Amino acid sequence: MVTLGFGAAVAIAPGIPGQQLPTPPTEHELLETIESLRPELEEARRLAEAATARRRTERLAELAARPERPSEWVQAGPIWIVTPPGTAELAAEVFADVWREDFAALTGSPALDNAVFAFQWAWARPDPLVVDPASAAGRPIHRVELTRFWVGSRDGLRERVREAVWSTLKGDIAEGSPLARWLGASRYPSGERIARHVALSAAVPSRACLSGVLTGCEAILGLRGEAEYARLATARPPDAPAQLLLQALRLGGEGAWARLLAMQHASPLEALVWAAAVDTDILMASWRSELVDHRPTADAGLATTAGTTLLWALALALFALRSTRWRIA
Amino acid sequence: MNRWLMIVLGSAAAVAAWALPPTTLVTPERPTPPEEARLEVVEREVRRAHGLLRALRWSDSLSALVAAAGRGSLVLGPPRAPAIEPAAIRVWQDAERRAFSTVEPRDARMAVGVFWQRFDHGAVPGLPVAGSGRAVTFVGERGGTPYCIRALPYGERSTSALLRFETDLGPCRLYASYGLPGERVRRWLEASALGFARTSDPAFAAELARAQSPEPRRPALLGLGRPSLPEGDLTTQACSAGRPSACERALTDPELITPSFPDEAYLVAHSPVSGLEDAFPSRPFGHLDDGLLYELEAQFGPDAFSRFWTSPEEVPQAFQAAFGVPLGAWAVRWVEGHLGLYRAGPSLPWSTLLSSLFVLAALAAFSTAIAQRRRCG
16 A cells, blocks of 8 residues: 655645645656556556456356246337246336336337346345346346335336336437437436426526417527527426427327437437427427426415314314313313 | 323324334445555545646646736637537637626736636546546736636537536636735635635526525415525524524635535645636535625625725624624525525424414313303203
8 A cells, every 4th residue: 555645745734824834746746646656556456356356256156056036028018028027017017007108109219129128126135137148139138126125116116117218218319419419318307397497497488488488498498509508507407308309209109209310410409390290389389388287386385284283183172072081171 | 091091102102103203224334345445545646646736737837828918918718629619619708808808896917817628638648637627716926917717627529508608707707806815815715715706697606506406495384484494514504594603604614615525625725726616516505605705796895895805804804894794694694685594493483383372272262162061960
C-alpha cells in the first residue's frame, strides 16, 4: 500500500492566523506523483479484477454443483419468457396483462421479437436463471428476477415487467438518431407523475398547455427545436416523451411502430405524426387530454383526519352511553 | 373492570403495532474484499492528484489568456465539437457579451472569462480525475489584473443545446460588478457559497428547485396549522421552522455548504478552484438558493451589496453592517417567502388541539344531555 505525503503536503489551514501555509504542489510535482502512482494503480486494478474473476468462478461452480433447476418457456403476445415451472402460469398472466394493456397496438418490433425474458419472483433472492443457450439461440436475455420482499404485489410486478418491455423496445431505435436523443432516458411513463410535474411548473408553456394551447404542449415536450428543448429542460416532465410516443402508437394502430422506425432519422415530431397517422394538432390534443385525465386530485387531507377524529369520538360516545359504570350521571 | 382494562390495553397494543414504524431494516453489508479496498485507496489518491493537476493547468492557461486581454475585458472561449453549430456559438457569444455590457455597476478593473473546456483537456489520458464534468470558477489576480473565470466542461458528443444554459456569466457577474471580495467573504464564497450566485435569474433557480423536488406541500388541518417538516438535516429543518440562528448556520457553516462528495470537497479546499458547480447541490436548500446573492443585491441595492461584498469582517457581521438586518432574520424571511415556514417539535398544532378539544367537549355535552334525560324504572 502506498502512503502518500501528498495529501498532507497540500493541506491548507485557512483562517488560522499566523500559521505558515504549506506551498501548494507544482504541476511538475503533481505529474511526478501521478506517474509514481500509475504502476501501483495498474497493479491494484489487476488484483481487483483477478479477485472478481475468482469470485465469479467460485459462484458459478457453486451454482453448477446444485441440482439443475428445470425451466419452462411460455409466450405472451410476441414475448417469449423463460421461467421456473412454479411461476410459469404467473409469468404468462403478468406478461399477457402488460402486453394487452400497454403494448397491444405495437407490432413488428425486431428487438421484442428477438428477446427472451428470464422471469422469477421468489421469496428469497433468486439465483440467476440458467437459460440453455441452444434454446435461446443467441437471443439477448432480459432479466426480470425479483424478490417478493422488494416487489410485493402483482401491480409491482406489472410495473417492473412494463419497464423491462419498454427498455427492450427502445433497442429498436438507432442510438444517436434524433428520436433516440429526444427520448433520452425516458422510462415507462407514469401519467400521474407527469401531470403533477406539469401542474406544478411555473413555466409559461406548461400553463399554456394546461389551458389548451397546443403549441405550449409541444414546447414542454421539446418538439419545437433545440433552442426551446434546452430552455425548457426543467419544465419537461422526465418521461413525457415516452408517454407521447406510446400515445402516437395507440393512435397509429397496426404498423405504427414500423412507420416510426422508418422515420426515426427525421425530426421527432415528424416521426411521431407519421407513426400516429394523424395531424400534429390531433396528436397533441390527444396527449393533452391524457395529461388532463391524470391531473392529481386536490386533497387537503381534511376528510381523513376529521373523519378519523369523528369516528373515534362517536365510538367513545357510544361506550359512554351504554349502561356501564363508565356512564356519566 | 378487568375485562375492560384488558380490552383497552389490547386495543392500544393493536393500534401501536399497526401505527408504529417497523424496526429499521438492516441489510447485511458485504464486506469489502481487500483487493477492492486497496484499489479504492489508490484510485482516490490518483483522482485527487489528477484533479489538482487539471485544475492547476486550467487555471494557469485561462488566467494567462484573460490577463493578456487586460483589465475590464471579457474573453470568451467557445466549444469545438462536431455537433455544435456555429450559429449556436454566435448566439451564445452575443448573449454573454450582452450580459457583460449590461453589468451595472461595473468594476472597471475586473476581467471576466467564460471558456468551454473539453472535460479531458489538460488531463493525463486513461486516469480518473476528481471533479470531472463540473463547471468550475477561478477567481484571482494575475499580472495586476483581477479576474473571474468560468470554465464549462463539454465533450465530443455535446450538442448546441448545451450552450443555452450559460448566458448570464454565472457568479462572475457579481465579480464584474463589485470586484474581488473581502478576505473573509472570499473564504465563505470559496467554501461553496459561490453556488448562491449560480444564476441571476431567480425564476430559473425556482424551476430547477421544483424539478428537483416536485412533490406538493400538504396544507394542515383546516389550513390553520403549518405543514410538517421538510426533509433535510436538522439545521435546515430548524431554519425552515423559523429559527434565525439555524438559518445563519445553514448559510454559513462550511460543513453544511461544502460539496458532499469528498473528492469535490477536497478539490475546492486544495486547488485554485474557487467554486465547483454541483448538479445535485449539497447546500441546505438545493437549487432554491442558486440565485440567493442576486436576490440580496436586488433587494438592498448595489451600494449595500458592495459594502457587504468588500467587507473585511466575517459574513454575519458584514451582512448586518451592510444591510442593517441580521443574516439569520433575513434568511428566515427568505425561507418563508420561498417555502413557507414549517412547524418544528413534537407538539400538536394549535388548530388540531383546539378542534379536537371542541369536538370532544361537544360530544361530551351531547352524551351528558342524553344521559340526564334517561330515567330508570
